[in-house]
Amino acid sequence: MDLKAQSHILGRHFVTKIALNHPYQLLAAAIDSSDTLAFFRLLPNSPPEEVFQGMSKPSGKKSALAWSNDGNHLALGSSNLELWRFDGKKMVPLKTFSEDFVDVKIVAWSPDSISVAYGGLSRKNVIKVKNIESGATRDLKVPLALCSISYDPFGKYLLVLLRNNTLYVYNSSHFVKIREICLSPKGDPHGNVNTVK
């Protein structure tokens, strides 16, 4: 198939993380070595344009960025977790959560856009799941350092990839571990990649 791509360099910024808001077609970009977020409108059949900038709190390197599925909230991870609300025209800072983390490196929203799970560099190897409506927080203790978090699209599972290259599948409401899936060929004595415990 003759599939080709046209490329276009966007802006002049050095960026650490990006996240695309699908409902509003708005791309957020965390600028390196600054507390600035740049926002680009990404409309079909037209070149992307920078529409505004926002300033986060001075909190070090921006390591994680994620929009909620409804496009109304943005979570920004640095030395703390910042929540912003998009009012359709601009970003409004909501809350900052200073937790035990040295650096919040991973952020994932639940499919209903009500809860945000986050984690990062910490001695405690914990994932915090915060309900943004009630403010309630629950902790999920994991055995090793985190690499990635994802909710399944139905919100039933919370999937956590850890440093040992194993994917842990938790029930998202009770935090009960359902499965461990080794993603490494050598994790299985038979040499198969597909190891499900």
Added chain:
Amino acid sequence: MGWSPDFNHLVCPSLDDNKISLALDLCRSTGFKVKQVFLGHVSSISCATFNPNLYEIDGEVSSILAMGDSHGVVSLWRIGSKPCTEPLLIINSCNEYHEVIEDLEWNQQGETLVVNVLKRYINVFTFDKIKFGR
């Protein structure tokens, strides 16, 4: 990690890439068993994201997966009922090695792929989406 638009496939890069870089397609409906393994990137696969649309081509429904690595290479794969053995397209997003593809984002229409090359630049690729299917 990236979820397919039919919510049945989770693609997860393996962290154990000392010998070979690979990503696994885990099938939700079979309890996250591995359906297929994607090979070919010569450096660590850093991100994987599905195009949000399903496409029909030659009577078969498929989805399009994009993966990025730490040498600035982006690959596109078609995921259908049959295992795919080679990518649809390979893009050298960067001019230099050791430029890490940190994030990949598809727009809602599935014709634009935004590539974040860590601390370098954002590259926006536009595809003729008819080539992906109907």
